[in-house]
Amino acid sequence: MRSVATLVDYFGHAGEIVEPHPGRQSVIYRVPGRVPGAPALTLLPHLDVVPVNRAGWSREPFGAEIADGFVWGRGAIDMLNLTAAMAAVFKRYLTGELPPLPGDLVYAAVADEEAGGALGAGWIAANRPELVESESLLTEIATPHVIPGGGLPVTVAEKGPAWRILRTTGTPGHGSQPYATDNALVPLADAVMRLTETPTPVVISPEWEAFVTGSGLAEDLVARLTDPDRVDAAIEELRAADLGMARWAHACTHMTVAPTVFAAGGKHNVIPDGGEVRLDIRLTPGQDLDTVDDHFRKVLGPDLH
Incomplete structure (x- = not known):
């Protein structure tokens, strides 16, 4: 709610505020394009953040303090x-500093993404779809900058x-x-x-293969990252040079299983x-819930229920 109030103050008017559950506010703005019926574009940032354990912070987690060239805070x-960057661009568009687009431009800052989105984007899509109806959508980053020369990668699957x-x-x-309890x-x-120590099977999806093949990475690395028999060794080598890249490559080629609350x-x-x-289990494109069940029974035994 604080974030919605901040945006309303920043833009100078309320837009369309929805609150399907107390404290779960989203705000949507729509600016008509210059050509009726032209394809619309939605900017879809989220407003919520994951919880804070203040004992692990050396700065106020909600202070947005600027220090050492960085903004420090939960959700930075x-x-x-990107929520702020999209808002800055959208305000320039609202005030006429940017040329008008043929189609509508929508800015939809939503709640509840970190909890699954049922009370944010999911609720809007099910109950007020006209607010965000558009042909294209831009949301948060999902792909690291791996293309040599600073090219812009495009995510095509989640x-x-x-x-x-x-x-x-x-x-x-x-x-x-x-004793004996x-x-x-x-x-x-x-x-x-057992779940954390047992590897999940390698999955080289068409999306992963196409992305890596077109990435501009070294030919030998591309070959290993797209080979089911060699990708794990390639990821292990990446780990020494770029841990973030190694984690991302592993996640793109495996169902991942992460214990998060005990x-x-x-x-x-x-x-x-x-x-x-x-x-927290994440499936690769083409997998389904049966994949999870099969893996769990293999690791934990057939009597799992």
């Missing part, structure tokens, strides 16, 4: 930098989220007598270790009788 990279929760049950007991935390920890027990001296771990 994901994605309030990985899909397939979040899961693993739960275990046990028998409570006193922490001072753990049914501690729910132990099998949960074991499952996490919870079990409630008191220091009590054996937990239940626990859960939340897993």
Whole structure:
């Protein structure tokens, strides 16, 4: 809501504000183009950020302090930098500093992206699609600058989220007598270790192959990054030179499984009788939920349910 108020003040008028749930505000502006019926363009940044653990910050996470040539704050990279940049361009367009486009230009700053988008872009698409109706859309960056010479890469596909929760049950007991107890935390920890230590199969999708082939990278590197038998070794070599690039290449060629939230027990001296771990799973193009189930049963056993 604070971000919406900031944009309203910046643009000088309210636009169209929607709030499907208290605190989940989005704001949409639409400027008509000069040619009726011409294709429209939507700028789609999001306003929300992931939670903050203030103990890990040396600066105020919501202060947007400028120091050492950087803006410091939660969301400065994901994605309030582009939210602000798009707003600056859109304001110049509103005030006539930029030439009019043939079609409409839409600026839709949405809530809830970090939680899946159901109360932001998803709600607007389902309930108020006319607000963002357009033929083209620009949103946040998804591709690193890997093209030699500073070329601009274009993302043509997205990985899909397939979040899961693993739960275990046990028998409570006193922490001072753990021998032969049914501690729910132990099998949960074991499952996490097995999932993180077991590689997922390599997937060389047509989208990945086309991107790497046209990237301008060295011919030998292209060959290895598009070969199912050699891509993992190529990623390991990249790790030493550019960890960010290695992580990105790995994510583009594998279903990824990342444990992100672990919870079990409630008191220091009590054996937990239940626990859960939340897993951020991302599918490559062409995979589906059956892919996740098959991998989990392979790693954790056929009795998983």
